[in-house]
Amino acid sequence: MTDRALPQMMTAQSAAESLRRLTQFSQAIGEITSIPATAERVLSEFSEMAQCRQGALYLAEHERADFCRLAAQGLSSTEPAPLTISADHPLVRFVATHRQIADQSTGTSIAADAPLDRQSPPLDGMWGDIIIPLVNRGRLVAFVLFQSQPATRQLGSEPIELLTAMAQSAANVLDSQLICEDLRQSQTLMRRTDRLRSLETIAGGFAHEVRNPLTSIKTFIQLAPERKDDAEFMLDFSRVVLDDVYRIERLIQEILDYARHMEPKLTEEDVNEIVSSCLYFIDVQARSQEIKIEKELASELPRVMLDRQQIKQVLLNLFLNAMDAIGKQSGTLRVRTSKMMKPEGDIWVQIEVQDTGCGIPAANLERVFDPFFTTKHDGGENEGTGLGLAIAHQIVQEHRGNIHVQSAVGVGTTFRINLPSHAY
Ligand SMILES: Nc1ncnc2c1ncn2[C@@H]1O[C@H](COP(=O)(O)OP(=O)(O)O)[C@@H](O)[C@H]1O
Ligand SMILES: [Mg+2]
Incomplete structure (x- = not known):
C-alpha cells in the first residue's frame, strides 16, 4: 500500500485511456445476455486490471443467504476457492457496508484505508484476500475475490478508481440480468398455473x-x-x-x-426427516438399479408447516422420476436441503432433487408440469400417466411454495422445491 499514501496526479492521457477502457468494458458487458458469460468477462477484465491471475466471481444466490462461485480463473486444485461463501462472512459484510475494494491481509479498505474488523477470520482459511464488491441499488450483487500478488500491492489510485467504476458498471449489468431472470421465472410460473387451472x-x-x-x-x-x-x-x-x-x-x-380439493392439513414438520423417510422407501429399488443416493441435509433447518403425506407424495414422485431417468445405467440421486432467506426476511426451506439421468430436452422442459405430459410410452404397467409432476406442482402451490426444474440432456436434472417455513 506504499504508494497509495502518495498523492497521485492523473495525467490527461491516462485519464483518457481509463475512460476509453471503461467505456469499452461497459459496452462489451452490456451486450452479453447470459449471466455466466458476463461473470467470465468481468473476472477476466478485473484480473488484468488488478494484475492478479487467481480469482473468482461470486454472485448473490437467488433468495439465499450466500454467494455462489460463478466464474473462476487460475485456481490451483490444491487450494480451490470455495463454491459458496456466506453473506454473513465478516469480509463480505464489510464490503457490503463500505462498498469499497478491501484488502484482507492488511485489514484495510484499499480505497479509503478504513480499517476492517480486526477480528475477521480469514476467508475459510483460503487464499483470497483482495475483494471487489459489485453493488447496485444499495445491494451487494456480487463480488470478485483475488489472491493478490506483489504487483497488486503496488496498485496506485488510478487503477483502483478505474476498477471501482468498472465494478459499478458490472454490478449494474448483473443486477439487470438477475431481474430479467426473475421476471422470466415468474412469467413461466404464471403460464403454468393458468394451464393447470x-x-x-x-x-x-x-x-x-x-x-x-x-x-x-x-x-x-x-x-x-x-x-x-x-x-x-x-x-x-x-x-x-x-x-x-x-x-x-x-x-x-x-x-x-x-x-x-387439496387443502393441506398442516402440522409442524422436520423436512430432513421426511426426506430421509422417502429415501428409505426407494432404497431397495435404488440398490437394484445401482443408483447411489447422496443425502446432504442442512443441520439447522427450521421446521415447516406442511402436509406430511402430500409432501411425501411430491418427493416420491421426484425420486421415482429420477430413477426412471437414470434407468439401467448406474447413476446418482442427490438430495439436498437448505435454508433460504427472502429479501423481506422470511425464512424458506429448499429441497433439491438432482439426478444424473438422461435429462429433459429444452422443448419438453416447460411441458413436464402439464397434466398427461409423459415420455414413458413403453406400454404395460410402467407406462407413465404424466400426472406425477402436475400433482407435485399443485401440492407445492397449495403450500404457497414453488417448484422449478433445470435440466441438460445427457447430464441430468434438478428439481427445486421452495417452501415457506410458515405457510400461513
Ligand atoms: N428427473 C427426470 N429426468 C428426466 N425426465 C424427467 C424427470 N422427471 C420428469 N421427467 C419427464 O417429465 C415427464 C412427466 O413426468 P411425470 O409428470 O412424473 O409423469 P410420468 O412419470 O408418469 O411420465 C416424464 O415422462 C419425463 O419425460
Ligand atoms: Mg412420474
Missing part, C-alpha cells in the same frame, strides 16, 4: 388417455365370442386387456388425487 385440459387429456385402452377392450369383447376356442389368442389378448384395465384404474386414481 384449465379443466378443459384435464378433461380432454383424460378422454384421450382412456380412448386407446378402451378401444382395445372393446375389440377384445367383440372378437371373443368367435375366437373363444383359440387359446393363444384368448391368452395374449386377455393379458393386453388386463394391462389396459390397470392403466385406466391408475388414471382414475391419479386424476382423483389431482382433482380432489
Whole structure:
C-alpha cells in the first residue's frame, strides 16, 4: 500500500485511456445476455486490471443467504476457492457496508484505508484476500475475490478508481440480468398455473388417455365370442386387456388425487426427516438399479408447516422420476436441503432433487408440469400417466411454495422445491 499514501496526479492521457477502457468494458458487458458469460468477462477484465491471475466471481444466490462461485480463473486444485461463501462472512459484510475494494491481509479498505474488523477470520482459511464488491441499488450483487500478488500491492489510485467504476458498471449489468431472470421465472410460473387451472385440459387429456385402452377392450369383447376356442389368442389378448384395465384404474386414481380439493392439513414438520423417510422407501429399488443416493441435509433447518403425506407424495414422485431417468445405467440421486432467506426476511426451506439421468430436452422442459405430459410410452404397467409432476406442482402451490426444474440432456436434472417455513 506504499504508494497509495502518495498523492497521485492523473495525467490527461491516462485519464483518457481509463475512460476509453471503461467505456469499452461497459459496452462489451452490456451486450452479453447470459449471466455466466458476463461473470467470465468481468473476472477476466478485473484480473488484468488488478494484475492478479487467481480469482473468482461470486454472485448473490437467488433468495439465499450466500454467494455462489460463478466464474473462476487460475485456481490451483490444491487450494480451490470455495463454491459458496456466506453473506454473513465478516469480509463480505464489510464490503457490503463500505462498498469499497478491501484488502484482507492488511485489514484495510484499499480505497479509503478504513480499517476492517480486526477480528475477521480469514476467508475459510483460503487464499483470497483482495475483494471487489459489485453493488447496485444499495445491494451487494456480487463480488470478485483475488489472491493478490506483489504487483497488486503496488496498485496506485488510478487503477483502483478505474476498477471501482468498472465494478459499478458490472454490478449494474448483473443486477439487470438477475431481474430479467426473475421476471422470466415468474412469467413461466404464471403460464403454468393458468394451464393447470384449465379443466378443459384435464378433461380432454383424460378422454384421450382412456380412448386407446378402451378401444382395445372393446375389440377384445367383440372378437371373443368367435375366437373363444383359440387359446393363444384368448391368452395374449386377455393379458393386453388386463394391462389396459390397470392403466385406466391408475388414471382414475391419479386424476382423483389431482382433482380432489387439496387443502393441506398442516402440522409442524422436520423436512430432513421426511426426506430421509422417502429415501428409505426407494432404497431397495435404488440398490437394484445401482443408483447411489447422496443425502446432504442442512443441520439447522427450521421446521415447516406442511402436509406430511402430500409432501411425501411430491418427493416420491421426484425420486421415482429420477430413477426412471437414470434407468439401467448406474447413476446418482442427490438430495439436498437448505435454508433460504427472502429479501423481506422470511425464512424458506429448499429441497433439491438432482439426478444424473438422461435429462429433459429444452422443448419438453416447460411441458413436464402439464397434466398427461409423459415420455414413458413403453406400454404395460410402467407406462407413465404424466400426472406425477402436475400433482407435485399443485401440492407445492397449495403450500404457497414453488417448484422449478433445470435440466441438460445427457447430464441430468434438478428439481427445486421452495417452501415457506410458515405457510400461513
Ligand atoms: N428427473 C427426470 N429426468 C428426466 N425426465 C424427467 C424427470 N422427471 C420428469 N421427467 C419427464 O417429465 C415427464 C412427466 O413426468 P411425470 O409428470 O412424473 O409423469 P410420468 O412419470 O408418469 O411420465 C416424464 O415422462 C419425463 O419425460
Ligand atoms: Mg412420474
